[in-house]
Every structure is written in C-alpha cells, then in structure tokens.
Amino acid sequence: MAKIIVVTSGKGGVGKTTSTAAIGAGLAMRGKKTVIIDFDVGLRNLDMIMGCERRVVFDFINVIQGDAKLKQALIKDRRLDNLSILPTSQTRDKDALTRDGVEKVLKELRDEYDYIICDSPAGIERGAHMAMYFADEAVVVTNPEVSSVRDSDRVLGLLSSKSRRAEKGEEPVKPHLLLTRYDPARVAKGEMMKVEDILEILSIPLLGIVPESPAVLKASNLGTPVTLDANSNAGKAYVDAVSRLMGEQIEVRVLPPERRGLFQRLLGRPA
Amino acid sequence: MPFQIRGRSFTAVVLQMTGAADAEFYQTLDAKLSQAPHFFTNAPFVIDLDRAVGLNRSGDFTGLVRELRARKLSVIGVQNGTIEQNAGALTAGLITLQGGRDLPPDGAKARSGDESSGEEAEDRPRERPIDRNDRVAAATEAAEPAEIAAGGTVLITEPVRSGQRIFADRGDLVVVASVGSGAELVAHGNVHIYGSMRGRALAGVNGDTSARIFCQSLEAELIAIAGLYKTSDDIGPAAWKQRVQAFLDQDALCVEPLK
Numbered sequence: 001m002a003k004i005i006v007v008t009s010g011k012g013g014v015g016k017t018t019s020t021a022a023i024g025a026g027l028a029m030r031g032k033k034t035v036i037i038d039f040d041v042g043l044r045n046l047d048m049i050m051g052c053e054r055r056v057v058f059d060f061i062n063v064i065q066g067d068a069k070l071k072q073a074l075i076k077d078r079r080l081d082n083l084s085i086l087p088t089s090q091t092r093d094k095d096a097l098t099r100d101g102v103e104k105v106l107k108e109l110r111d112e113y114d115y116i117i118c119d120s121p122a123g124i125e126r127g128a129h130m131a132m133y134f135a136d137e138a139v140v141v142t143n144p145e146v147s148s149v150r151d152s153d154r155v156l157g158l159l160s161s162k163s164r165r166a167e168k169g170e171e172p173v174k175p176h177l178l179l180t181r182y183d184p185a186r187v188a189k190g191e192m193m194k195v196e197d198i199l200e201i202l203s204i205p206l207l208g209i210v211p212e213s214p215a216v217l218k219a220s221n222l223g224t225p226v227t228l229d230a231n232s233n234a235g236k237a238y239v240d241a242v243s244r245l246m247g248e249q250i251e252v253r254v255l256p257p258e259r260r261g262l263f264q265r266l267l268g269r270p271a
Numbered sequence: 272m273p274f275q276i277r278g279r280s281f282t283a284v285v286l287q288m289t290g291a292a293d294a295e296f297y298q299t300l301d302a303k304l305s306q307a308p309h310f311f312t313n314a315p316f317v318i319d320l321d322r323a324v325g326l327n328r329s330g331d332f333t334g335l336v337r338e339l340r341a342r343k344l345s346v347i348g349v350q351n352g353t354i355e356q357n358a359g360a361l362t363a364g365l366i367t368l369q370g371g372r373d374l375p376p377d378g379a380k381a382r383s384g385d386e387s388s389g390e391e392a393e394d395r396p397r398e399r400p401i402d403r404n405d406r407v408a409a410a411t412e413a414a415e416p417a418e419i420a421a422g423g424t425v426l427i428t429e430p431v432r433s434g435q436r437i438f439a440d441r442g443d444l445v446v447v448a449s450v451g452s453g454a455e456l457v458a459h460g461n462v463h464i465y466g467s468m469r470g471r472a473l474a475g476v477n478g479d480t481s482a483r484i485f486c487q488s489l490e491a492e493l494i495a496i497a498g499l500y501k502t503s504d505d506i507g508p509a510a511w512k513q514r515v516q517a518f519l520d521q522d523a524l525c526v527e528p529l530k
Contacts, residue, residue, distance in 0.1 A: 150433050153451040157432025200467070203430055203449060 002035075002113040004106060005245070006135035006173075008159075010151030012122030014143045015180040018216055018226065019238070020119035021049045023139065025225035026242030028083035032114040035074065037105075038088035039131035040121035041096055047087040050077065051223020061089040064101030070108050079228065084113075094127040102130050124158060133164050137174040139207060139245070143181050144192040149201055152177075156202065176207035178241060183212045183257045195254070208241030210234050212257040233258055277498040280476060283315040283347070283371070291325035292335045304342060316344050317368055318360075320352035327355050332363035423460075431456065431470065444474075452492060461485065471495075474517075484517040489526070499524045 007020045024036035038046035047053040058068035077083035120131035142152045186192040215232030229235040233255035348366040423441025433453035444458035454470035462474045468486045475482025475497040514529040
C-alpha cells in the first residue's frame with residue numbers, strides 16, 4: 001500500500017517541482033517503486049524537469065475523464081526503473097480535477113507503488129487542495145524568507161483542517177519542513193531567516209536543508225533530477241532528505257552553497 | 272477628529288428563500304409575521320439565495336425589496352447568489368454579503384424568549400455578533416480541535432496557523448500553542464496566549480470593556496479590546512516579545528508587562 005506524499009508550499013517559485021522530482025528520483029534510487037504526479041493542471045512543468053516532455057501522449061486529466069487508461073498515461077523513467085511520471089494537461093485548468101477522479105487514480109496507483117508523490121501547484125485553490133486532500137504526509141517546501149514562511153504556515157493550517165484525514169478525524173497528515181535555497185553566508189549577514197527561527201514559527205520536524213546551488217537550475221534545464229547529480233551539495237541534501245523521509249535518523253547538515261565560478265560570473269549566466 | 276471608525280459585529284436575520292417571490296411566498300410570509308408583529312422591527316435582513324431558483328432578473332429584486340420593506344422588514348443584502356442574482360440585488364440597492372454563521376440553538380431560544388415578553392427589539396441586533404463578512408474564508412477553516420469547557424471557554428492546544436480564525440462566542444479563549452502571523456483569535460471574553468503571539472487577538476468583541484488579552488510573548492500584528500485596537504507599530508518596542516497584558520483604561524488601550 002503506497003504512502004501518498006504531497007509536496008506543497010502555498011507560495012510559488014520556492015522549488016516544489018524541483019523537490020518533487022528530486023525526492024521521487026531519490027526514493028526510486030533507494031529501490032522504492034515511486035510515481036510522481038503533476039497536479040499543476042494548465043502549467044505542465046514536472047515532465048520537463050524530469051526530461052520526458054516529448055513522451056507525453058495521455059495525461060492525468062485524460063485518465064480522470066476516462067479518455068485513457070492509467071497505464072497509457074504513466075511514463076516510465078529511462079534512468080530509474082522504479083520511477084514513473086504521471087504528467088498533467090497543459091490545455092485544461094484546475095476545474096478538471098475532481099475529487100472522485102483523483103481518488104480513483106490514487107486508489108489504482110496505491111496497490112502497485114510504494115510512494116505516490118503529488119506535486120502541488122502554488123496557491124491554496126482547487127489544484128493545491130486536490131493535491132493535498134488524500135495525502136498521508138506532506139513535504140512543505142519553504143525558502144528562508146518571511147513571505148514563504150507565512151504561506152507555509154497557512155498551508156499547514158489547511159493540511160490540518162481541509163485534508164481527508166482531518167475531515168474523517170483520522171491521524172493528521174504528517175508534515176515535514178524542507179528548506180530550500182538556503183545560504184548560510186546570507187543568514188549570517190541577516191539577509192535570510194535562520195533555520196531555528198523558521199522552525200520556531202512553523203514548529204514541524206525538519207526534513208532537510210537544500211543549499212542554494214546552480215546545480216538545481218542546470219538540472220532543471222537538462223531534465224535531470226538534481227538527486228542524480230551526486231557531486232552537487234543540493235543533490236546530497238536531497239539524498240539525505242529522502243533517507244529521513246524513509247524514516248532513517250540522520251543528522252541535518254548545512255551544506256555550503258555552490259558559488260558560480262569567476263568565469264561564469266564574467267559571462268553573467270549560471271553554470 | 273470629528274468621528275471614529277470602529278469594527279462592530281451585528282446579528283442579522285437570514286431569510287432563506289427556496290423559490291420565486293410569488294403570491295404564495297408573500298402569503299406564507301404574512302402569516303408568519305402576523306404571529307409576532309414587532310419581532311423583526313429594526314432587525315437587518317439578509318436574503319440567502321442558495322436555493323432561490325427562479326429569482327434572477329433585477330426587477331425581481333426591486334419588487335422583493337419594495338414588498339419586504341412595506342412589511343417593515345429592513346433588507347440590507349443578499350448572500351450565496353449567482354452572479355446575475357448579485358447584480359440584480361445591487362440594482363435594487365442591496366449589498367452582497369459572504370459567510371456568517373448560524374447562531375447556536377440556545378441563542379435562538381433566548382431570542383424567542385424576548386419575543387414572548389413582547390419587548391421592543393431596539394438593541395437586539397447587538398446581542399450576539401456573527402462573523403464579519405470579511406473574515407469568512409478563515410472561519411470555515413477554524414476546524415481546530417477546540418474544546419468548549421463549561422462557561423464557554425474555548426481551549427486550543429494545537430498551533431493556530433496563518434489564515435485560521437478561532438472564535439470563542441461565549442467566553443474566554445485560551446491558546447496553549449503559538450499563533451502564526453495572519454491568524455486571528457476572537458473572543459467575547461478574555462484572550463490568553465501561552466506561546467508566541469504573532470497574529471491578531473480581539474477580546475471583548477461584544478463591547479465588553481473589562482476584557483483583557485494576556486500574552487506569553489507579544490509579537491502581535493494587532494490587538495483589540497471592545498473595538499479599540501493597536502497595531503504592532505503602535506505597541507512599541509518596550510513590550511515586544513515580552514509577557515504582557517492589554518486592557519482598557521478609560522477608552523485607552525494599555526499594554527503593560529506582567530510582573
């Protein structure tokens with residue numbers, strides 16, 4: 001029976017899709033049968049981050065509406081045997097996500113996979129609500145800045161009141177905090193929020209700290225989850241986060257950010 | 272300043288319409304009104320359109336308002352209408368309200384008690400506040416495990432997250448966890464927060480000037496007692512992150528450290 005994990009944040013641009021891809025790939029690398037689902041209907045991005053955008057024929061919405069079978073829409077990753085991607089539609093909007101439809105698809109996936117990772121759209125409207133509704137656990141992606149922290153707080157409130165578990169009065173959705181784009185030097189200068197302050201405000205367990213890294217943008221543009229880049233500190237941070245998600249006790253490391261080299265800085269673009 | 276602007280909550284009477292405003296509707300309404308001729312005098316009326324099919328054209332609303340006002344019912348707005356219905360209501364001079372919540376049954380009982388004593392309902396609308404319409408979305412999310420103890424005290428043990436709103440509609444509100452920025456605590460009585468307080472706290476919302484707010488660590492966006500408020504800028508650095516109480520002293524909101 002698969003565990004359903006939603007990757008969410010409220011705020012846009014904090015790294016939900018990147019984290020979904022990285023965590024999904026990380027779980028698959030550890031031998032877990034994993035499927036990642038894009039809930040951002042109308043702004044289909046996960047397939048690009050995963051480098052499978054040219055293989056999309058049918059999508060999540062086609063399956064919900066009964067136009068295609070789930071098997072036809074699932075894309076098997078070429079690098080990792082255990083990983084599948086369920087892309088979303090670029091032409092439809094969030095209204096196409098029905099609770100019954102989503103439930104039916106998740107139910108079918110639950111028997112076959114160990115982990116189902118739902119990539120939530122930004123915001124707290126229908127798409128985000130549907131992504132979090134059936135979740136067992138939640139990875140709340142947060143940047144070290146005040147607006148992102150407040151939006152995460154809002155999302156945590158929604159998880160504890162608007163999820164299926166909350167409505168049924170079951171054990172609440174288990175939240176994890178994933179701090180991304182963290183830069184200790186800027187924290188020291190007081191330009192970014194400290195880990196302790198964020199933990200104090202959100203009061204949920206820390207899953208990992210991903211340092212600011214050009215490897216993330218590079219990975220996105222190449223269509224490779226950053227977890228596969230074992231040399232980057234961001235990749236290492238995601239590997240650690242995946243281990244913690246699987247229940248292992250690992251000390252949280254604050255890895256230094258990777259700076260752009262002098263040459264790249266002169267060229268004015270990231271590596 | 273020649274005026275003061277304050278927030279105040281009122282109770283409105285909701286008329287849930289289930290069909291068009293036809294002869295049958297007015298007949299039944301008249302029969303109901305004849306049972307208690309003065310009961311609704313001066314009470315603000317809101318028409319709930321959730322199930323009112325067949326009431327669409329702006330003419331419908333103009334006629335409806337005229338008929339209801341002729342019966343001394345003070346219609347002020349509509350809610351749960353479609354876009355067309357809201358537009359029609361606007362033409363008839365009605366505002367569109369959102370949210371609100373029904374009074375608890377004991378409130379209804381107290382109300383019918385008033386009725387039998389034949390009192391004029393002069394200040395009835397002030398008896399019990401309902402949610403102000405700008406706070407609605409959050410109100411529906413305030414499904415935190417709230418325990419209502421005897422005497423109407425509401426106890427919250429989980430963190431109150433941004434966007435959540437907890438309303439103690441009968442007594443004190445006690446929170447033994449942190450309150451996030453953008454969260455709102457509202458109580459008829461006192462508000463106690465034994466955690467970091469980063470949101471808003473409104474005590475004595477029914478006009479109780481003796482209500483107080485107690486904080487373990489005051490980092491609030493806003494505190495208010497009986498409608499008088501201070502924002503974090505007004506509170507000043509001396510009380511920031513301190514254990515404090517806030518109370519009213521002759522129309523001034525004072526924030527003092529707890530010794």
